Amino acid sequence: MEQEDDIIIQETNDRLVFKAIQDVLKEKLHKRGVRILTGLGKYFQQLDKEENGLLDKADFKQALKVFHLEVSEKDFESAWLILDDNGNGKVDYGEFKRGIIGEMNEYRKSYVRKAFMKLDFNKTGSVPIINIRKCYCAKKHSQVISGHSTEEEIISSFLETLKVACSKSDEVSYGEFEDYYEGLSIEIIDDEDFVTTLRTPWGI
Missing domain, CATH: 1.10.238.10 (EF-hand)
Incomplete structure (x- = not known):
């Protein structure tokens, strides 16, 4: 039971981390959402030389910079720790995008x-x-x-x-x-x- 509670607390904290980043980016995405999201998706594909849907931390940082979606180092690191849950240094870019930008209902x-x-x-x-x-x-x-x-x-x-x-x-x-x-x-x-x-x- 205690373990379940810990998981629930962790999930809640994770959501708060992503929510904070999404709120920051929402302002930057407003009015430019379509062009940024479509461009970002294509950019990730271009960076994905192995074509396995995974990119490393430097790739994601570069992408956010190119599309003027910079977030603070602290927020980025917090998000990265959650997304890279197996610690292999690579994250699925669809998952990354959903985490920091959110997704439609x-x-x-x-x-x-x-x-x-x-x-x-x-x-x-x-x-x-x-x-x-x-x-x-x-x-x-x-x-x-x-x-x-x-x-x-x-x-x-x-x-x-x-x-x-x-x-x-x-x-x-x-x-x-x-x-x-x-x-x-x-x-x-x-x-x-x-x-x-x-x-x-x-x-x-």
Whole structure:
């Protein structure tokens, strides 16, 4: 029982460490969430020479610096101790990103999955950019309705930003698709507003 209590206390403390970092970064990510999250995901992939999803401390520090997401040395070390729980000096970059930036809730994720599944009708885990262009409907986009942008401009802008996340120029994986919406999620407070950004263009 005592051991269980210790684990609960430790988990609570871990959450507080991450929460403190997330609060600091939230301000930096606001309005730039999509571009930073998509860029960061791709940058991690480029650093991952062994292609095993793991990076070391220096890699993560470098990435945070490049994307102007610096946190204090103390906070970074606290987070690193939690993430590198087996002490091998390497951490999964998806886990690192979730830890220091946070992640969208399950309700939001379910709609991201729905949208991707609609696009990925062959169930391969990747979708050709050309299919995304065909399926993305900008007709009801607020900028189009107000006359500030054409449908083509909205689609091109969306694809241009999405491509930043992609390791291949002609297709998008689920992880890359989720990175885009993870960034968008940071910028949108209300769950229903976020869901609308998926329902409207993808017809889900």
